[in-house]
Structure formats: C-alpha cells, structure tokens
Amino acid sequence: MEKFVPDKSYTVKEVSEILGLKPQGVLERIWAGKLHAYKDGKEHRITGRDIEAYRESLKNEQKSALEDVSEFRSGVPQSLLKGDTTMKVVKTGTNRWNAGFGGFYRQKILTKSQGGVWRWYIWIYDADDMSKRYSKHVPLVTNEEEALIALKYELEQMRKRAFIQKYLPDKAEELAEELGIENNDNNHSVKLATMLDDWLALYSKPNRKNHASDRSVVKYWTELFGKKKVFELKQGDIMRHFAKEINEAIEKGKSSEQTDKMKGTQRYKGQVLSTIYNWGKKMGNYGVKENPVEGTLTKKILSEISPFTAEQRKMLFEKANEFRPHMVPVQSFASIVGARIDECTKLQLSNVDLQEGKIRIPKPKEKYPKTIDIDPNCFLYQMFEEIKRNRQKMDERDFKQGDYDYAFVYWNPRYNKWTRIPVKAHWAEIAELAGLKGKANFHRWRHTAGSIGVNANASEGAIMKMCGWHSRNMAGLYIHADREAKVNAVKIIEKALCIRKLSNGNVALQG
Numbered sequence: 001m002e003k004f005v006p007d008k009s010y011t012v013k014e015v016s017e018i019l020g021l022k023p024q025g026v027l028e029r030i031w032a033g034k035l036h037a038y039k040d041g042k043e044h045r046i047t048g049r050d051i052e053a054y055r056e057s058l059k060n061e062q063k064s065a066l067e068d069v070s071e072f073r074s075g076v077p078q079s080l081l082k083g084d085t086t087m088k089v090v091k092t093g094t095n096r097w098n099a100g101f102g103g104f105y106r107q108k109i110l111t112k113s114q115g116g117v118w119r120w121y122i123w124i125y126d127a128d129d130m131s132k133r134y135s136k137h138v139p140l141v142t143n144e145e146e147a148l149i150a151l152k153y154e155l156e157q158m159r160k161r162a163f164i165q166k167y168l169p170d171k172a173e174e175l176a177e178e179l180g181i182e183n184n185d186n187n188h189s190v191k192l193a194t195m196l197d198d199w200l201a202l203y204s205k206p207n208r209k210n211h212a213s214d215r216s217v218v219k220y221w222t223e224l225f226g227k228k229k230v231f232e233l234k235q236g237d238i239m240r241h242f243a244k245e246i247n248e249a250i251e252k253g254k255s256s257e258q259t260d261k262m263k264g265t266q267r268y269k270g271q272v273l274s275t276i277y278n279w280g281k282k283m284g285n286y287g288v289k290e291n292p293v294e295g296t297l298t299k300k301i302l303s304e305i306s307p308f309t310a311e312q313r314k315m316l317f318e319k320a321n322e323f324r325p326h327m328v329p330v331q332s333f334a335s336i337v338g339a340r341i342d343e344c345t346k347l348q349l350s351n352v353d354l355q356e357g358k359i360r361i362p363k364p365k366e367k368y369p370k371t372i373d374i375d376p377n378c379f380l381y382q383m384f385e386e387i388k389r390n391r392q393k394m395d396e397r398d399f400k401q402g403d404y405d406y407a408f409v410y411w412n413p414r415y416n417k418w419t420r421i422p423v424k425a426h427w428a429e430i431a432e433l434a435g436l437k438g439k440a441n442f443h444r445w446r447h448t449a450g451s452i453g454v455n456a457n458a459s460e461g462a463i464m465k466m467c468g469w470h471s472r473n474m475a476g477l478y479i480h481a482d483r484e485a486k487v488n489a490v491k492i493i494e495k496a497l498c499i500r501k502l503s504n505g506n507v508a509l510q511g
Contacts, residue, residue: 004018004048004051005048006047006048006049006051006052007047007048007049008047008048009040009045009046009047009048010045010046010047010048010051011043011044011045012026012027012030012043012044012046015035015046015051016117017117018051019051019054019055019142020106020117020118020119020120020141020142021117021139022117026046027044029054030044030046034054034057035050035051035054036050036053036054037050055142055143058140058142058146089144089148093105095107097144097147097148099148099151101124101125101155102122102123102124102125102133102151102154102155103122103123103151104120104121104122104123104138104141104144104147104148104150104151105120105121105123106118106119106120106121106147107119107121119137119139120137120138120141120142120146120147120150121135121136121137121138121285122135122136122138122147122150122151122154123135123136123285124136124151124154124155124158134284134285134287135285136154136190136285137190137194137198138150190229190230190285190286190287191226191227191228191229191230192221192222192225192226192227192228192229192230192232192233193222193226193227194286195230195276195280195286195288196218196221196222196226196276197218197222198286199218199276199279199280200214200215200218203279204218214272217268217269217272217273218272218276220269221269221273224241225237229287230280230286230287230288231287231288231289233292234292235292235293237292238270238273238292238293242266242270245262245266246259246262246263249262255438256439257437257438257439258438260438260439260441261438264441270293271293273293274291274293274294277291277292277293277294278291306444306447307444307447307448307450307451308440308444308445308448312434312436312440313335313448315434315435315436316331316430316431316434316436316440317331318434319430319433319434320430323429323430323433324410324426324429324430326408326409326410326421326426327421327423327426327427327430329383329387329408330344330408330421330423330427331445332379332380332383333347333380333383333408334442334445334446334449335445335448335449336378336379336380336449337359337372337380337449338445338446338447338448338449338450339361339445339446340442340443340446341423341424341427341442341443343361343370344408344421344423345408345420345421345422345423345424346406346420347359347361347406347407347408348405348406348407349384349387349388349391349405349406349407350405351369351407352384352388352407354374354376354381354384354385354388357373357374357375357376357381358371358372358373358374359371359372359374359384360372384407387407391404394418398417398418399417399418399419400412400415400417400418400419400420403417403418403419403420404418406420408420408421408423409421423442424442427440427442
C-alpha cells in the first residue's frame with residue numbers, strides 16, 4: 001500500500017487496509033453514515049479527508065465513552081474507585097508499546113489482498129499474578145493514541161472490579177451491573193468467532209495443508225456459536241446440536257448409511273474445534289480454561305463405531321480373496337494391529353525389523369515412531385517374512401519408481417508395473433461387494449483389533465503393545481468388551497478370517 005495522502009481518493013479495499021478493517025466493515029460504516037463516500041459508477045470511493053474525519057470522530061467517540069464510565073452513581077464510595085490513569089508510553093519495538101501496568105501492539109493478519117490488514121491489541125498484567133498477562137483485540141482502534149485510550153479504559157474497568165471485590169464483596173455483582181462494568185477477567189470478553197478467525201489466519205493458513213477444509217469448518221462453528229464467549233461454549237451445547245442434526249436427518253428419511261456419514265463429518269468438525277481450543281490455550285490470550293471437545297465428546301463419538309462382527313470379517317476377507325487378493329495381507333495387518341488406512345498405504349519394508357520383532361511406523365508430527373511388537377510365532381511375523389522373501393526375488397525395474405520398498409504392492413495394469421496399493425479405493429470396492437457400502441469404515445479395524453483382544457482375556461497393556469498405542473485413553477476408545485466369545489485372540493483371528501486357507505495366498509503375498 002502506498003503512503004496515505006489526504007488529497008487522494010481510495011477504493012473500499014484500500015480503505016480497509018488503511019483502517020485495519022475488512023472491506024465489509026468499511027461498507028457497513030458507509031451505510032451507517034459514519035464514513036462519508038461518493039459513487040464512481042458502481043464503486044464507492046472515499047477521500048483521504050473523509051478518512052481523517054472518520055478517525056477524529058472515532059477518537060472523540062471513544063473519549064466520551066471513557067468519560068461516561070467515570071461518572072459514578074450515588075451510594076458508591078467514589079474514593080475507592082478513583083485512580084490516576086496517566087501513564088508514560090514507551091515504544092519497545094516496531095509495533096509494540098509499553099505503558100505501566102500494560103501495553104498495546106499491532107499485528108498483521110494475512111488476507112487474500114496483498115499485504116494483509118493490521119489488528120490492534122492491548123495487554124494487561126494479571127491482577128493476581130504479575131508474571132502473567134492477557135491480551136484483548138480492540139477492533140475499532142487504528143493508531144497508538146486510540147490504543148492508549150482503550151488501554152486506559154480497560155485498566156479503569158479492572159481497577160473498579162478489584163476495589164469493589166475487595167471492599168464490597170457482598171454487593172460486587174450488583175454494583176458491577178449498576179456501573180456497567182464488564183466482567184472480562186482472564187479474557188472472558190473474547191468471542192469464539194475472534195479466536196476462530198485468528199486461528200485460521202495465524203496458524204491454519206501458514207501451517208496446514210487442508211486450509212480450504214479448515215475454512216469451511218470454521219464457517220460452520222462461527223455460524224453456530226460465533227457470538228458466544230470462548231469460555232461459554234460447553235460440551236453439552238455441541239452434543240445437543242449434533243444430536244439435533246442426526247434427528248432432523250432421520251425425520252427427512254435419510255438412510256442409516258447417510259447418518260453414519262454425517263457422524264463421521266461431525267467427528268471431524270469436533271476434532272478441528274478441539275485443535276483450535278488447544279491452540280487458543282497455548283497462545284494464552286483467549287481465556288481458554290478447558291477444551292469442551294476433549295475427552296468425553298471424542299469418546300462418545302468414537303464409541304459409536306462398532307467392531308466388525310465375525311460374519312462381516314469373513315465376508316470381507318472372502319471378497320478380497322476373490323476380487324482383490326493383494327488386499328488380503330493389508331486387511332490382515334489392519335485387523336491384527338489396528339493399523340490406519342494411511343499406515344497400510346505408506347508402510348515400507350525397511351520399517352519392518354524381523355530380527356528385533358518390531359514394526360516402526362514413522363509419524364511426521366511426533367518425535368518417535370509408532371512401534372508394534374510382533375512375535376516370531378504369530379501369523380503377522382510369518383506374513384512379512386514371506387513378503388520380504390518374495391521381494392528379494394523380484395526385479396526393482398519391474399516396479400514404479402520409488403515403490404520398491406513399499407510393503408503392500410500389486411500389479412498395476414495401467415503402468416504395467418508393480419505399484420503400491422491404493423488402499424482407500426480398493427477397500428471401498430471390497431466393502432461394496434460385501435454388501436457393506438457406507439458401513440465398512442476402514443477405521444473399524446482398529447476397534448476390531450482391540451475388542452477381539454480384550455474378549456480373549458488379554459490385558460489392556462498387552463493390547464496396547466500389540467497395536468502400538470502409547471496412551472490408555474486411546475486404548476479405551478477402541479476397546480469394546482463383551483462383543484465376542486472369550487477365547488484366544490490369535491485363534492479367533494486366524495480361524496474367523498480364514499487367513500491360512502486362502503487359495504490365492506501366495507499371489508497375495510508376492511507384494
């Protein structure tokens with residue numbers, strides 16, 4: 001943006017960058033008569049003089065608001081509430097200022113327009129712990145003078161709350177309401193919409209690949225609960241809304257497959273909201289005390305996914321053996337250790353250490369890989385032993401470039417070479433052939449593995465070791481007791497899945 005010139009006229013987009021507002025906010029001020037503009041064809045244009053006049057009127061408006069706050073009613077001991085708000089402002093950085101018990105700063109928020117917009121924040125030391133501070137976004141502020149006015153206002157509010165609470169605790173709530181004092185300790189005045197927008201701009205856009213999906217999820221939560229304060233959103237609010245969505249879908253005649261898909265979408269939206277709350281808590285300036293999505297909500301939603309029954313498992317393996325034999329070892333691996341779909345797709349033979357009896361699956365976002373123990377006497381060990389033996393006999397030139405080390409591969413007629421298996425696509429075909437279209441979520445293998453183990457009298461620790469789960473909370477989500485007969489887990493898997501009796505076993509294990 002070029003240097004501001006009072007004699008020049010600007011477009012709405014340019015004015016939004018000058019004032020640190022969104023273009024919609026500029027238009028709203030024009031429509032409300034707060035900012036003068038003229039029409040150039042279909043486009044609004046604003047002169048630099050009008051922008052300066054708007055800034056001046058805004059400053060006077062904030063000053064008068066500050067003076068109104070200082071007018072106390074009779075019956076309140078004014079001597080307890082008086083205090084000098086004069087403070088020395090010291091610039092400590094390019095965009096930061098300190099002022100006694102607090103300060104203010106501005107931060108550039110990335111937008112689609114070049115350069116982004118500036119947002120102003122004030123910060124104040126915590127009244128109970130001076131080693132902590134909390135910040136607050138002040139949307140109408142456009143310069144240092146206005147930020148100082150906002151800071152003084154916030155300090156005066158904080159001082160009033162502190163004095164009333166100390167000397168008149170019995171009348172604290174009544175007096176605060178009478179004086180119009182905002183109860184925004186610990187950032188309680190921050191709206192959820194503000195935190196959602198900040199997360200989207202400051203974290204999601206620069207760090208997450210699925211930013212477009214995040215944007216739609218943020219829009220969903222903003223429309224639902226955006227006007228609530230961050231601390232006001234409770235788990236019950238979310239659960240009631242999810243239940244309402246499902247009930248409305250059932251009333252409209254949606255099938256069970258469609259409602260199951262809706263639950264999966266709800267689970268994803270809940271996970272994104274949980275990520276946002278954890279980010280807000282880490283940032284420390286949104287007043288997040290607890291995550292309403294953590295724990296019970298995730299557990300309730302995940303527990304709705306049931307393990308595959310013995311009949312379903314048998315059908316899935318039979319159809320895989322008949323139409324996609326290369327998927328048999330993939331399903332065997334997933335059913336025994338509860339592997340995720342991407343773990344099956346990306347597993348490499350170099351991650352399988354048969355000498356130590358361990359499978360180490362790298363996790364990009366974690367320091368240590370997921371480690372699964374395999375015993376030399378178990379089927380899984382023998383399966384990978386056979387895969388490695390067959391792989392050594394194969395020519396690397398017959399593989400698509402980069403796919404030689406992948407554990408699960410198949411002959412791809414499109415390339416006329418061996419390539420890694422597109423597990424997601426081939427699994428969808430098998431599920432449809434087995435009559436489980438829309439019901440056979442691959443994630444159900446995780447629930448199946450844990451449940452078979454617990455019903456075979458295996459300890460929770462043993463199941464965690466077998467599946468590579470580090471947390472008992474995670475294990476608790478996938479273990480469903482009393483769903484199968486309590487017999488030996490390995491025998492159940494090998495017998496019910498007919499793994500050893502498959503006619504195409506050798507073909508399947510060539511990968």
